[in-house]
Amino acid sequence: LHEEDTPRVEELVGELHFADIADLLGWAGSSERQQLVDVIRPDFDPELLTELDDELREEVIAQLGTEVVAEAISELDSDDVVEVIEDLEEADQQELLGALSEIERARVQEALSYPEYTAGRIMQRELVAIPDYWSVGQTIDFLRSAKNLPEDFYDIIVVDPRYRPVGMMPLSRAIRTNRPVLVRDVMETDDMRTVLVTEEQENVAHLFRQRDLISTPVVDDNGRLVGVITVDDVVDVIDEEYEEDMMRMAGVGEEDDLSSAVLDTTRSRFTWLLVNLGTAIAASMVIGLFEHTIQSLVALAVLMPIVASMGGNAGTQTLTVAVRAIATRELTSTNAWRVVRKEVAVCTLNGLAFAVLSGAVSWFWFDDWRLGGVIGVAMIINLIVAGAAGAIIPLALERAGVDPAVSSSVFLTTITDVVGFFAFLGLAAAFLL
Amino acid sequence: LHEEDTPRVEELVGELHFADIADLLGWAGSSERQQLVDVIRPDFDPELLTELDDELREEVIAQLGTEVVAEAISELDSDDVVEVIEDLEEADQQELLGALSEIERARVQEALSYPEYTAGRIMQRELVAIPDYWSVGQTIDFLRSAKNLPEDFYDIIVVDPRYRPVGMMPLSRAIRTNRPVLVRDVMETDDMRTVLVTEEQENVAHLFRQRDLISTPVVDDNGRLVGVITVDDVVDVIDEEYEEDMMRMAGVGEEDDLSSAVLDTTRSRFTWLLVNLGTAIAASMVIGLFEHTIQSLVALAVLMPIVASMGGNAGTQTLTVAVRAIATRELTSTNAWRVVRKEVAVCTLNGLAFAVLSGAVSWFWFDDWRLGGVIGVAMIINLIVAGAAGAIIPLALERAGVDPAVSSSVFLTTITDVVGFFAFLGLAAAFLL
Numbered sequence: 001l002h003e004e005d006t007p008r009v010e011e012l013v014g015e016l017h018f019a020d021i022a023d024l025l026g027w028a029g030s031s032e033r034q035q036l037v038d039v040i041r042p043d044f045d046p047e048l049l050t051e052l053d054d055e056l057r058e059e060v061i062a063q064l065g066t067e068v069v070a071e072a073i074s075e076l077d078s079d080d081v082v083e084v085i086e087d088l089e090e091a092d093q094q095e096l097l098g099a100l101s102e103i104e105r106a107r108v109q110e111a112l113s114y115p116e117y118t119a120g121r122i123m124q125r126e127l128v129a130i131p132d133y134w135s136v137g138q139t140i141d142f143l144r145s146a147k148n149l150p151e152d153f154y155d156i157i158v159v160d161p162r163y164r165p166v167g168m169m170p171l172s173r174a175i176r177t178n179r180p181v182l183v184r185d186v187m188e189t190d191d192m193r194t195v196l197v198t199e200e201q202e203n204v205a206h207l208f209r210q211r212d213l214i215s216t217p218v219v220d221d222n223g224r225l226v227g228v229i230t231v232d233d234v235v236d237v238i239d240e241e242y243e244e245d246m247m248r249m250a251g252v253g254e255e256d257d258l259s260s261a262v263l264d265t266t267r268s269r270f271t272w273l274l275v276n277l278g279t280a281i282a283a284s285m286v287i288g289l290f291e292h293t294i295q296s297l298v299a300l301a302v303l304m305p306i307v308a309s310m311g312g313n314a315g316t317q318t319l320t321v322a323v324r325a326i327a328t329r330e331l332t333s334t335n336a337w338r339v340v341r342k343e344v345a346v347c348t349l350n351g352l353a354f355a356v357l358s359g360a361v362s363w364f365w366f367d368d369w370r371l372g373g374v375i376g377v378a379m380i381i382n383l384i385v386a387g388a389a390g391a392i393i394p395l396a397l398e399r400a401g402v403d404p405a406v407s408s409s410v411f412l413t414t415i416t417d418v419v420g421f422f423a424f425l426g427l428a429a430a431f432l433l
Numbered sequence: 434l435h436e437e438d439t440p441r442v443e444e445l446v447g448e449l450h451f452a453d454i455a456d457l458l459g460w461a462g463s464s465e466r467q468q469l470v471d472v473i474r475p476d477f478d479p480e481l482l483t484e485l486d487d488e489l490r491e492e493v494i495a496q497l498g499t500e501v502v503a504e505a506i507s508e509l510d511s512d513d514v515v516e517v518i519e520d521l522e523e524a525d526q527q528e529l530l531g532a533l534s535e536i537e538r539a540r541v542q543e544a545l546s547y548p549e550y551t552a553g554r555i556m557q558r559e560l561v562a563i564p565d566y567w568s569v570g571q572t573i574d575f576l577r578s579a580k581n582l583p584e585d586f587y588d589i590i591v592v593d594p595r596y597r598p599v600g601m602m603p604l605s606r607a608i609r610t611n612r613p614v615l616v617r618d619v620m621e622t623d624d625m626r627t628v629l630v631t632e633e634q635e636n637v638a639h640l641f642r643q644r645d646l647i648s649t650p651v652v653d654d655n656g657r658l659v660g661v662i663t664v665d666d667v668v669d670v671i672d673e674e675y676e677e678d679m680m681r682m683a684g685v686g687e688e689d690d691l692s693s694a695v696l697d698t699t700r701s702r703f704t705w706l707l708v709n710l711g712t713a714i715a716a717s718m719v720i721g722l723f724e725h726t727i728q729s730l731v732a733l734a735v736l737m738p739i740v741a742s743m744g745g746n747a748g749t750q751t752l753t754v755a756v757r758a759i760a761t762r763e764l765t766s767t768n769a770w771r772v773v774r775k776e777v778a779v780c781t782l783n784g785l786a787f788a789v790l791s792g793a794v795s796w797f798w799f800d801d802w803r804l805g806g807v808i809g810v811a812m813i814i815n816l817i818v819a820g821a822a823g824a825i826i827p828l829a830l831e832r833a834g835v836d837p838a839v840s841s842s843v844f845l846t847t848i849t850d851v852v853g854f855f856a857f858l859g860l861a862a863a864f865l866l
Contacts (some may be wrong), residue, residue, distance in 0.1 A: 017624070019643040027767040071536060110569035123596040143609045153605045154587055154647065171604040172586045176576045191450070209672070210452040210484075212665035214587065214647065231664050232645035239642070241787075243757060246682075251746065258758050258772055264773070266782040269750050273783055276746045277790060280739040287735045294727070294734050301727050301734035302720045305741070306713040306852070313684065313709045317702050320683035325691050334460040339691055342698070349699040350706055357710060386509065417738070 010039050019358065022051035025060065026259065037063045046072035049084045055259045058088065066092060070099025077150060078107045079124035079233060086112060086121070087142060119204050120197040123218045123231070124228030126150035129157045132166055139169075139178030144259045154230070158187045163224045165217040168192045194219045197226055201237045206329065208234040224271035225418060226393070248405040249320075275410055283417035290425035293433060299366045300428050303375055307424045310354055311416035318343045318390025319412055323404050326394055333399075340391040347387025351380040370432055378424035382416060389415045446472050454830045455484035459494065459692065462665055470496045479505035482517045488692045491521060499525060503532025510538045510583060512557035512666060519554070521546060531696035552637050553630040555670060556651045556660030559583035563616065565599055570612030572602075581745035588664070589645045591620045596657045598650040601625045627652045634670045639762065641667045678760060681838040682707070682753075708843055716850035717742070726866060732799045733861050736808055739791055740857045744815035747783060751776045751823025752845055756837050759827055766832075771823040780820025785812040803865055811857035815849060822848045 013021060013036070021040060023255035025033055037060055040048070044064065048385035049057055049072075061069050061084075073081050074095065079101070085093050097105050107125045114120025128149060130139050139156065144151070144430050156174060158167040165186030177186050193211065195204055195218050207213065208231060218227040247256065251272025256265055260321070287294075287304070322339070331339055355376035363372030393411050446454060446469070454473060458466055470493055473481070477497065482490055482505075494502050494517075506514050506529060514533070518526050518541070524681065530538050540558045547553025561582060563572050572589065576582070589607060591600040600620030608818045610619050626644065628637055628651050640646065643663060651660040684705030689698055720727075720737070727734050755772070758764035764772055788809035796805030827837030 007602075017644070023643075023762065026763050027765060029768070029771060047445075107711065140608055143605075144611060149605075149609070152603055152647075153604075169819050170585055171608060172576075172582075172584075175573055175604060175608050176582070178577060188658040209668055210456075211450070211667075214585075214664070223770055231647070231668070233670065235642055235645075235664070238671055239761075242679075246675075246679055246757060247753060249679075250749050252750050252753055256754060258754070258768070262775055262778045262782070266779045269747070269779065270783055270786060272750070273743060273746060273787060274790075277739070277787060281794060284739055287738070289732045291735065295731050298724045298728050298734075301718050301731075304734075305720070305738060306717055308709070308738070309713040309716075309846075309850075310706060310710060313706060314702070316683050317685050317705070320680060320685055321689060321691070322552060324679060328672075330691055331457065331461050332460060334638065335462070335691070339461060342691075342695055345695045346699045346702065349695070350703055353703060354706060354710060357707075361714060413742075417742075425726075 001077050007318065008408065009035075013039050014043065018045040018048040019051050021045075022048055025047050025052065025056060033059070034063060041068065043249070044068060045070055046076050046084075047080065049073070050076070050080045053257055053259055054087045055257075055261075057084065060278055061088070061092070063289075066095045066099075074100055075125050077124045078104065078111060079122060081108050082111045082121060082305045086116070100187045114197060117201045118198045119195050119201065119218050119229060120227075122204070123197070123203055123229045124150065124233075126227040127157060127217075127225070127228050128153050128161045129165075129225055132158045132160065132182075132184040132187065134173060134183050135179060136177045136181050136183060136186070139174060139183060140179065143297075153228075155228075156183075157217045157225060157228065158183055159225055164222075165192065165194055165219065165225050166215070172213075192217075194223075194228060196221070202241055204229060205234050205237045209238070234394070241327075244403040245323065248403065249323065251408055251409075266326045279414045281319055281412060282297060282414060283421055284423045286418050287425065290421075292431060293429040295424055297428065298433055299362075299368070299371060300425060303362055303371070304424050306358055307375060307378050307382055308417045308420035310358070310379060311386040311420045312413050314347050314350060314383050315386030315390040315412045316409065317414050318347065319394060319408055322391050322394045323408060326398050326404055331395070334394050334396075340388065340395075343391040344384060347383045347390075348380070351383030354383065355379045371428075374427045374431060375424060378420065382420040385419045386412070386416050441666045442468075442472055447476065451481040452477040452484050454478075455481055455547070458485065458489060466492070467496060473753060474501065477501060477505055479509050479517075480513065482506070483509070483513045486690050486692055487520045487689070488694075490517065494521070494525070499528045499532075499550065503529050507533055507537065510557045510559050511537065511544060512555060514541050515544045515554060515672065519549070522823075544749045546599060547630060550634045551630070552632045552651050552662060553660075555634055555637070555666045556630070556662045557583065557666075558660050560590060560594050560650075560658070560661040561586050562592045562598075562658055564594065565591045565617040565620065567616050568612060569607060569610045569614050569616060569619070572607060572616060573612065575861075577733070586661075588661075590650045590658060590661065591616055592658055597655075598625065598627055598652065598658050601650070603647075625650075627656075628662060629654070635674055638667050638670045642671070656735075674760075678838040679837065682756065682842055684842075709846075712843060712847045712850065715847060716854055719851050719854045720858065723854075723862060726858055726862040729866055730861065732795075732801075732804060733858060736795055737854055737857050740808060740811045740815055740851035741850045743787055743791070743812060744819040744853045745846050747780050747816050748819030748823040748845045748849050749842065751780065751820050752827060752841050754826045756841060759831050759837055764828070764829075769828050773821065773828075776824040777817060777820045780823075781813070784816030787816065788812045804861075805861045807864060808857060811853065813858055814856045815853040817846070818852045819849050 025036060028036055073084055085096050111120055154171055156169045157165050161167050167189045169187045173186060193207060193216055195216055198216050209247050215228050215230045217225050218229055220226050253268035256268050358379055359372035359376035362375045363369050389412055395406045397404040458469060461469055506517055514789050518529050544553055587654040588602055589602045590598050593599050600622045602620045606619060626640060626649055628649055630651050630653050648663045650658055651662055653659050686701035689701050791812050792809035794804035795808045798801050822845055827841045
C-alpha cells in the first residue's frame, strides 16, 4: 500500500471477505483508509458497512458518496439497513432512504420508529411464514417458487389466519418430514417463544442464550407477527452489552473506541475523572481531620494508603462478581441476602490474613508493635466494609433502576477510602498518641 | 416450597422449561435445592445439566446419583455430554462413561483427549455429511430416512471421497432447490471456513462473529471432517471469554461464582490481594523517602492520595479500552503506535484540565498558591504517564504471550501510585521547603 502499487492492492483486496476488509479499514491510518476505500469502490459489498464501527462507517459513507451507498444498501436485509443508517445524520439518512424502494423504505422507517436497543431495531422483516393447515409438501413447493424470501433462514414460522404465530418449524424438521404430513402436526409449539417488538434487546439476548435459540418471531401489541430476530444479530447484542458493562465500570463512554477523535474521547472521560476528583477530595478531607496526628507520627502518612488500597481491591473483587451475576440474572432479590453474607465472610477471612501480614510488615518497618496492631485492626474493619459495600451497592442501584455497572465503583471506592483512612488514623489517634 | 407442599411444587416445576429450572436451582439455598432436585428426579431432563455452573452441577449429580444421570445423559449430543462430565472427578467420570453405548463412549473420550478450550471440546460429532455427486433429491431422501441424525442442524456438509469438507449447503438452500440439481452446483464453497480441531475456542468465536456463521465444520490434521460447531456453543464461549476478561481484570478467579464455597473463594482471591499488598507497600516506600518533607508540611499527606488516585483512574480508562480492543482484534501491532499516541494526547488534555481544578482546590484549601502549582504539575506528569502505561502495558503483555486482562491493572496502579507520589512529594521537596 505504501508503495502506491494500486493494481496489486486491488488484486489482494479483491480476494478478501468483506469482514476482513472491515478489519483492515479499522487498523489503517486515515490516509491509508482513503486509499483503501478508493480501491474497493468499484466492487463494493454493502455488508462491509454493517461490520464497521459507527464513526468509521460515517467516514467511509462520506467518502464513497451517498449515491454509491444508496444503491448498495438496497441489496441488504432490512435489519442491516437499519444498522447502517440509524446513527447517520438526519440529512444523510433521508438521502439514503430516498434511494430505497418504497416497500423497503417503509420497512426501514418503521424499524427506526421503535426506540433504540429494542427488538424492533434488531429484527428483520424478511421472514417465512405459512398457515398451519398447509402440508409439508405445500410448504416446500412454496419455498421453491417464492421470490422474496430472505437469503438465509432457519425456522419457518407457522401463523393462524390473524397472522399470529402459533408454532415454529425448524428447517431440519421440515426437510426430514414426508410431504403429505400437515405442518400443524409436526411444528414446535411448547418451546416457541415470541418476543414483543418493544422488548429490550438485553432481554432478547438473555432469552436466546437461555434457550439456545437460532431465530425467534417478533410480534406487536396485538400478537401479530411483524419480524424475526436471528442469532447473528443477538451475538452482536451480547458483544455490545458486555462491552458496555466493562466500559461503564471503568468510566469510559460506549462510543469511546479506537477510531473516535481525541477531543471527543477526552470530553467523554472527563466526567468520570471529575466524579473521581470529588471522591478523592472527600477522602483527603478525612485525612485533613487528623493533620495533628500525622504531624506527631509521620509513619501514619506512609502506611495509610495500604489500608485504603486493600479495601478498594477487595471491594472491587466482590463488586465485579456481583455486577456480573446481576447481568446474567444469577443474582436476584431471592438470593441477595445469602450472597451478601457470603461476600462478607470471604472478605472477613481475607481481612484477618492481611491484618497479620500488614501488621507484621509495619511492626518490623517502624519497629513499633502497636502501629502493627492498629493497621491490622483497621485492615479488618475496612475489608469487612468493602465486602458488604461491594455486594450491597450494585443490588441497591439495580433496585433503584440504575445500571449497577455505571456508578457502583465510585460509591465503592469512596466508602473504602473514607472508612480506610478514618479507621486507621482514628485508631492511631486513640491508641498511639 | 417453604410450606412443604410437594405436590403443588411438582406441578409448578413440571410445567417449566429446563433452563428455568436451572435458574431456580441457582437462586435456591442448599436445602431448598435438595428439595427441588428430589421433585425433578422422576421426570429429569438431562439438558438441565448443561445449563448449570460447574459446582452446582456436581452437587446435583451427586444428589441424583450416577445411575439416574448416566441414563439421562445417553440422550444428549456428544458436545453436551462432554460439557457435563469434563469437570467431574475421575471416578464419577468413569462411572458415567461406563453407562454410555460403546460408540457414544468412544466419541466422548476422544473429545476429552483434546485440550480444554479448543474446538475439539465444543464440537459435536453428530453431523450431516453427504458426497458432492448426490442430487438435492437424493439428499432429501437420505435425510428423511436416516436414523442417527442430530436433533437440529442448519447446514449440510459436503465432503469428497476422502471425507474432507469441500462445501456447505445451508438447509434453506437445500429446501428451495429443485430435486434434480446436483449438490456440487449449489453448495457454498467460497464462504466456507473449516476449523482445526485443536484451534482455540476464542479464535473459533472470533470467526463466527466476524462471518455471522451458524455452524462450521471441524477437521483434523489431515483435513478430514471430525465434527461440527454450532452457534449456540459459540454463544456460550463468548460468554465465558468475556466473563473471564472481566473477572481477571478485577483479580477474581474464573471459578469464582455465587455458588462456590466461602473458603475456595477466599483462597482464590487471596493471591490477587497479596500482589496488591506488594504494590501498596512499594508505593508506601516512595512516601517513606519523603518522611521529612511531610513532617514539615502535613498538607502534603492530605493531598497526595488525590494525585495517585486520578492517575490510577485515567490509566484504567485507557487500559480498559486497550484490553477490549486487543480482545476484539481491533488493536494490533499495525496500529499500536497510533493508539498509544492518541491515548497520551487524551490523558494530557485531561491532565491539563485537572491540574487547574486540583491546583485551585489546593490553593484555596491551604491558602498557598505554590502548593496548588506543585499538585497541578504532578497531576499533568502522572496523567501522561498513566495514558502511556495504560496503552503500552497490555500491548507489551500481549506480545509477551500473557493475557493482558490478568496482570495489566497491577502493573498500571503500581506505576501510577509510584509516579504520583514521587512527582508530587519530589516537586514539593524541591520547591516548597
